Amino acid sequence: MDGNMNWIKKLFGIKSEEEKKLAEIDRLQKLAFDAQRKGDLSLSGKYQQEIEAIYDEIEELRAR
Numbered sequence: 001m002d003g004n005m006n007w008i009k010k011l012f013g014i015k016s017e018e019e020k021k022l023a024e025i026d027r028l029q030k031l032a033f034d035a036q037r038k039g040d041l042s043l044s045g046k047y048q049q050e051i052e053a054i055y056d057e058i059e060e061l062r063a064r
Contacts, residue, residue, distance in 0.1 A: 018061055021054050028054075 009015070015023070032047035 018058055021058050021061075025051050025054050 028047045028051050032044045032051070035041075035044040035047060
């Protein structure tokens, strides 16, 4: 039954908290890469710090 629920969730775009955070990490990594390509290392570093904070939040979610 869980397999059917995953299919339905995917169909309607329903994501778990962890999936949302991983999508945010993906978005921030792209922004950090673009900032670094443009030579804005401080902005890239800011995005990297946000990524690290989200990874920490994911670890906390998994620990529960």
